[in-house]
Amino acid sequence: MTCDGGRDNGIVYHWVMLGPSGSVIARAIVENPECPRVKIDGITSRMDVRSGPTADFPVLTCEKSIPGGARSASVGGRSLNLPGDRPGRIIIIGDTGCRIRGSEAQACNDPAAWPFEQIADTAAALDPDLVIHVGDYFYREDPCPEGNSGCAGSPFGDNWGGWQADFLAPADSLLRKAPWVLLRGNHETCSRGGEGWFTFLDPYPLPEECQEFTDPYVIDIGGVDLLILDSSSAQDNSAPAGLVEAYAGQIDTLFESAGDNSWFLVHHPLWGIGEFAGSLFKINQTLQAATGDTLAPGINLVLGGHIHLFEILSFEGGRPPQMLVGNSGTSPDEAVTIPLSGEEIGGGVVDRGITEDEFGFVVMDRTDGGWFLSLRNMSGGEILACSLEANIITCD
């Protein structure tokens, strides 16, 4: 017999996430044969089964929609942090998993080499009202190479062990702390971490099989509309006609919903610049073709990840800035040493480019005129301070 508040409800992880139209969803992963009870404004029911157990995911994933306006909720006696109408402090993280692919192996056992847990704990201690993960959770695709002590013993594969090690366990403190907005990255495509993505993190009802595309959606966080696109299959260096057509249709729908202060959230950068072997590269070609390099009026910021750096680009001629947060755990990409001012990308010209290759995350605090934006290192120390007002980012 299980009961609220008991220790035998089998909950391993639980969190609250925001979904289409701002719906509020409680999820729990349990090792019990049945889902735990959920109490919403004093009324108790049972969470619904989302999936499992299966051979690869020998756990139950449970969920429950929380009605808008609910004042309190708990799952198995653990109280949930519900979203307010107007979050004041947002944490942004991205590209968090520990890369093991072929002979390429990050030292997952060394918290200095893979600091995602420290970043999550540091961010949780800052009491955020909302967490945005811009995608790429699952990186342990292959076994740790023989004789490599840095990652020895790591679980791997799109399964419970892989997902627990790469995301759920290190993120636990932050998962409990505040509601999450979760973007799907290219590491969560059907050929990579797609099963874990749909089992645990996708905000829609569980589909019968892995889907290449999921519908875009909008979340109103009070004065800002988050326009969210699943770009997981977009190609950095090519623009295949079928993909461009599919994303263009989704982007048209999404941009029709743009309010007069909107942020476009997409894992792949629409206009991202990195450096490799002494030369700059510029991505994402699929998304540039699908948008025609044009945003809806009212979009004041493009927010993504994918390049394993922190990057802010502002542009000449009124194009809104883009911020990438791809430095929250996965091995950093090469530092950008070539000045970015004057570089052309997607028909626009970079006015100012700032990049950082240190591990970290971003804190955004709402101000009277917009947002204060602080890039933090993994201990919480400030690396860079900026402000965002309408579509202007100004950094110290």
Ligand SMILES: [Fe+2]
């Ligand atoms: Fe990515």
